[in-house]
Every structure is written in structure tokens, then in C-alpha cells.
Amino acid sequence: MLTACLFKSRSAELFQEKMSQLFLNDKLSDVTFVIGDTKLPAHRFPLVVHSEYFENLLADTKNDADNNEIEIKDTSLEHFKLILEYIYHGSLEFNKLSVEDLFKVVEAAETYKLSRLIEFLDEHLATRVDADTFWSIVDNAISHSLKKTATSCMSHVELNTKAVVTHKLFEQLSPAAMERILKLPSSAPEERIFKALINWIRAHREEHSTKVVPLLKLVKFNQLSREDLMLLVRPDQLITDKDFVDLLHEHPQSNVTLDWSRAACETGAELTKGLSFGHGLFHDTIIRGVKKEDGFKIFIDLRQQLFFNCVKMVLKQVGPYTVSVSTDNANWKLVIDRSKYDCRGMQELYFTEQQARYISINAASSTISNDTFEVSHFEVLSTPKRFRIDADTTLLIPKEDVASFAKYAKIVKNQNDTSQSCPMAQPHPNRTGGVIIGSPQPPSTKAVISTEENQLKKDRNNSVTLLLPQPYLINALQLYSSIGLSAWHVVELQLSSNNKEWATFSCLNWATEKQTSRQPVMSIRCTGTLDTIELIEKYYLEGRSATAKSEVK
Template sequence: MASKISDYHLFYKMSNSHPLRPFTAVGEIDHVHILSEHIGALLIGEEYGDVTFVVEKKRFPAHRVILAARCQYFRALLYGGMRESQPEAEIPLQDTTAEAFTMLLKYIYTGRATLTDEKEEVLLDFLSLAHKYGFPELEDSTSEYLCTILNIQNVCMTFDVASLYSLPKLTCMCCMFMDRNAQEVLSSEGFLSLSKTALLNIVLRDSFAAPEKDIFLALLNWCKHNSKENHAEIMQAVRLPLMSLTELLNVVRPSGLLSPDAILDAIKVRSESRDMDLNYRGMLIPEENIATMKYGAQVVKGELKSALLDGDTQNYDLDHGFSRHPIDDDCRSGIEIKLGQPSIINHIRILLWDRDSRSYSYFIEVSMDELDWIRVIDHSQYLCRSWQKLYFPARVCRLVLMANK
């Protein structure tokens, strides 16, 4: 009986090296990875080395020609006629660690560096070496990685280094992180180790939004920890008029770091200035809508309050999907929003009712205490409808009122 075969395949596999296979034309050969491995092996094997670096009593044999080819600094050092250019020279290096220098040599020889699982202190030393020896691409890549691992424990020392080497992206990310975690930063150990310049850059920011009493106490601790610095200059960063009379008398005065005249001046400013003229601090969240429940905002005046904060600008009709308020003679019964915390704003977008031919005249005011209001937009002489994209000088506020006129 013949067996039944449903399918049958016969084939002969030709290897790529078979003489009958046509050659594929290759216009460019890229074996950079092989080159990297071979040059990297010189570092691991320590063969043919003609210069030695000494870091923390640890010796690092290296090759002049490779260092000079990769780095202008080493080219000048090793071939510039100085003592270090002598054969078999030993060169001590200060202000770095053996771990960071090991990473730098690996990068010089292979073009690779492994940043994960390294301590923040080592990464910052590594960043310092990249800056010192002129490796801008390495500096950028290390900065980008540091941006991803910022936390309360490392943000202060990272900001210090980023400020020292003028690294804009890393500096900006550190500032944003500290702004959003201001009170935790003030109580961290890293805060006490900040340089004076970095410290002032942080606390002078309008967006470093912590209670002024907490800022004062943190600066007081910093002064105790850095007794040789000019404490008067540090204390000038405190916004005394933002503190209550009780805080000025019971917290600031006993410290002895501010003169009685400075305290009296603060009391005078507080009592004679209108509230919205005080130099408030506020949270800064760029390019995000902060009038949402996500950020703790709520509608305190107006009808159908939840509709204003649901984020839906597409589905609204006569029955649902919009907030409203009655129009009265005193113009104070508008829609009022209380933000989750004092915030810095300079842009408001409003969608006015546009499902019929009606138009509206309106104004917008902001306040911190619901008593003193500043008008930032006045369209009371215009007829407006649909989307309103409104810009004004940045203001710190807690409350926003829109009313028709």
C-alpha cells in the first residue's frame, strides 16, 4: 500500500559563500563596533601603555596617542612639552574619584559608558570630568540621564553642579523639580550643602512656592551649617512682608539674623500695601491647564460648577456641558474659580457660548484673598464669542473671576 503524502518539499540550501551565489555590492563598510572592541581591549589588557594616571592612589596605565586623538586637553598635556610629556610619566589627578575616572577612560577608548546603577556622586564626578576635558556630547548625554533620576536626595547637589557648569537643560529640570517639591527640598540634607550662589538662585525664584516661614527656617539652618558665609546676604532672600506679625515677632526676631529695623520695615510694607502688590510666591506649571480637579481647582461661584472643570470643550448644548452665571448690575456674580494653590499664570483660554448668535462683554480679575482684586483682562467694551485666548503679565493668584458687564 502506498503511503499518502499531503505535501512534499525538496530543497538545497546554499550558503552565502557558495561560488554560484552572486555577490551583493556593498558601498560602505561599518565595523565601528569591532574597532571599539579592539581599542577597548588595550585598556583592559594594559599593553603598550606609555603614561600612567594616579587617582586616589590607584594607577591607570594608558596610551598617549589614543588620549591625544580623543581629547584636546590630553593632547596639550601629553604633547605640549611639559613635564607630563616625558616618556613613562606618572600624572596625579586631583578633584575626582577612581570610579569616575574609570568610566571616563572606558568612554575615551570605546565611546561607551554605562550610567545605570552608578551612585549619583559618581555620576556627578563623571559629568565634571566630561566638562573639564571637553566632551560636550558626553556632557549632554550624562545630563539627560541625570534628569531622569532626580529625587529629593540628589536634586540639590545636581543643581549645584549644573549651575557651576552652565548646563541649561539640567538646571531647568532641577528647578522645576524643586519648585514642585519645595517644602521637601527645604528639609533635605542636600539643601544644607548647597553653595551660596545655588542657594540664592533657588530661593529667589517666584516659583519656589513654600511658606515664607519654612524658607526662613531652612535658610537659618543653612547659615548655621555654613558659618563662614555672609548671612546678611542670605537673609535678604526672605520675603518678610509675606510673614504674619506673629511669625515676625516669635520666629524671625529671636534668630538675631535680621535687625529690628528690617522687621519693622516688613510690618510697615505689609500694613500699607494692597494685598495684590505683595511679592507672592506661586506654583509654576508651564503649558498645563491648572483650572482642573487634577490640580485641586474648584468653582466657588457660578452654576453647573462641575462642567467648567471636566475638560470637555466639544459636547455642550442648552442642557448640559457648560457653566453659567446670572448677569446683574454690580458685576460681582460671575464665575469664580479657586485654584488648588497660589499659582503663576499669564494665559487664560475661555470658550464662550457660541451655539447661537449671542455675544458677550466681560472682564477677568485675579486675587489672593478674595478681597483685593486686580483686573488683568477688560473686554467690557467688546462683543465676544467662542474661543478667547488671553495673555497678560504673569501674576501670582489663588482666585480667578470672570464677570459680564
């Protein structure tokens, strides 16, 4: 058996020796390659044995002296000779070739389908990777799918990350090389890698614009400061605000934490006043509506189908609006209708649970005084809180205090100047959520003013009005005193849904509840027979109910 193996080995050596002697030899040549003005003699047999490309090519040519020339256009004379040398000798002296020449041979080997030669080149190039050659090898290795060489390059990066990301040639790397580097465990701080990536983006954002966001998704945001992340949008707008917010949404463990509902707050809307970072909401981020023919529109894409029953936001102007939701951006359902009310400030909006991806907030142009429609502090919630909604009006029938600072109520001293807050407004110290005007201590007694109706009308010019931020359906009011009511203390309460048209609710002179039919209320005006300020110093208003009614005490 040993003798047979030695015989086969010797026979293979003799065959290879004879083949080597035919390299660029006219003897027995039956094909000629033409490269420019140079002709290279060759032989069909070794070409067909080693290369499927040549096998297919030579099958279409006749084996005769008059038709045996093949023109080579895609490979230089120097590198084609190296291809023939490998075919005839079975090897190449790789160490004598530069990295550039080696990759030219790789390209030729791919063209002529010499898979074994490509494997040899991959193994050799993997040993040539060092600090100097890395930059000329890494992109070529990846583009030619040289696995061993590419792995060697990445090993070099792992061991020398700081040197690699700070090198002047780092900005010249391909997106494919950047992707592999960003996926590696790093020996350098993530901040340094991120800043190097920022410089790469600045150099390639037009050429490789579609690659920027996918590369940023590989960044370890939780290891970066807020100041570092701001480099994506300030001072240069390297990515859109929309893409930036989406990236933060996909990195919930980052140092920039935001509510999931805020992560998609800009699609067709404009973010203004920059992007302020912190835990929770973007408190100074404003969503500005886009002006359409029929009014202003803020369009929000939540990026996924969600179940929710509450929307919260702060209006930056006074006026009416509506809120609709949709699952497909085609069929919309109205869930909040505030088109008849001048809402202001914080809006807590409840509705029956909806499954939706898209939210549209709309306001008619004629109702917006400053020609802009903006909201902030936007949230979408799914709350287990129990609430009751009137199906016809979409208004909340409150079961808790709505006439309180906790519910963003506002006190003004004169019905004709609703922008002037009462300077003495403060929470009642002994009540939860109540509103008291002035000191809870008893004031000095003043003379009784006539209780006649004309005197009440006169005192309305110096009344105190409670403004609610949004309309509620209210059907019961109560007035309480912290110092005791007398029979001659008369208070007139009036209700309004627009702060213009007022309906007298009741004249109260005892701490008794007065009920009426349920109606939308945004303002409650109090007028008394005593000096108004003294009167309100004695009484406080509070909204509370354990049933379906709402009380304003």
C-alpha cells in the same frame, strides 16, 4: 547613497570595536599613566582625539619608551579608569554608578575637558532626581553648571515645595540653591518657605553673611504677616535694623507699609524701642543721636537724591537744634537754624526746595539736659503748600493759625511752671484752630480790679502763657472776646523767644490789631485786670493771617 551610508556606519563600528580592544592593553601603548602604585597603559591617538587637555599635555612629552609616564594626582584610580573607559569605548554604563560616583566623573571630565561626556552625564543625572536623591544632586548640579539636572531639581521643588522646605536637609543647601528655590513659583504658602529660610539663616549667618540680605530680597513680603517679618530681628538679630528697614523699603506692597523717608532713618543713628509695624509711619520708633565731641548728631541717608522742602519730626526733649542737608555727605547746607530756641514737641520745618540725599540733625551737648537727643515721627516731604521763610533766621513767617492746638500750641497757667498744662484748655467750638481757655459761656461778673500798672505786674504771677512748639516770626496780635469787651477790660500781652526774657507787646482794651516789628516768638503771656482765669474764660487767642503778618487773637 544608501550603500555608502551603511559602509560608513559599519566602518565606524569596526573602528570603535578596535579602539575598545586597546583599553588598558599594553599592545601598541605609547604612554603610561601612574596613579599611586598602579600603572595604566594608554595610547596617544584616542587621548588626543577626545581631550584637549591630553592633547596639550602629550604635546610636551617625547614619544619614546624612556619618557612616556604621566603621573595623575587629582583623580582617583577608580574614576580615572572610568575616564579612560569612555575615551576608548565612547560610552559608560551610568546606571551602574551611584550619584556620588557620577559627580566624581563629572569633576574628572571637567579637569580633562571632556565636554561631550559632561553633556551625557547631565542628561543622565536629570533622570535620577527624586525625593531621595534630590539632596545629593541639587547643589552639585548648580556648582557644576549642569543645566538639565538643575532644571530637573527645580521641577521637583515646584511639585513638592512643602516636603522640600520642611526636610531636615533643607538647612544644608547652598546659597545658590536657596536663590533658585526662592525664585520659583511655589505650591507651598510663602509663610512656610520664609520660616524655612529663617532656619537656614540661623544656621549659616556667619558662614554666608553676605548672602543673607540678597536672599531676603527674593521673599514675597506681601504674603507675610508682620509677626513673620519680626523673626528677622526678634528674638535673634539675624540682620541689622538698617538692613531690615531697607528691605521693607524695597517691598512697598508688603503688609508692613512705611513712608519712604522712614525707610532710611538709621545710618549712624540708633533705633530704639523696637520696630512697630503699621500703615504709614513707625509711630513708636525713636531715632537716637550719636554723641560726638561737639554734641549729638542724627545722620540720615535717604538712599537716593530727592527734592524736598519740608521735614517733620517730634523732639523727645526740649532744646535747640539745627538741620543741614547734603548731596554728597561732604558739602553741607544749613536749612533750619533753631540753635537759639528751646523747641519742644512737634516740629514742622519748611525751607526752600533742596536736592539732597543726606540729612544731619545736630544739637549741642550743653543744651541737652538728659544727655540724650532723640526724635520720632520723622518725615521728609515735598509739599506744594505756599509758605514764606525769612532767609536770615530760617524762621517761618506764618500765614495761618499758629496759636492753636492743631499747630501743637500749649497753654500753661503760670509762667514759672511751663510744664503744667491748663486743665481747662479746649478748642473753641465756633472757631477753626482757635484756642479757648475754659467754657465759652459767660462767667459770673466780678468786681473790677484796678487798671494801674503795678496791679498788672502783680497779676503776672497768675498769668496764662501760650507756648509755641517752635519759633515763628510774628508782627501782629489781636485779642477777641466771645462775650464782648468793655473799655475797662485791660489785657497785657508779652512776647518771648526763650520764655525767660519778656517784652511787653501791648495793653489791649478793644478788639483792635496791634502791630510791631517782626520778631521771633515762642511764648505769649496774657495778664488781665480781672481774675486771670475769668479773663481768659472770656477771651480766646487765635493765630491767623491772610498777609505776611501773623495774628494771635
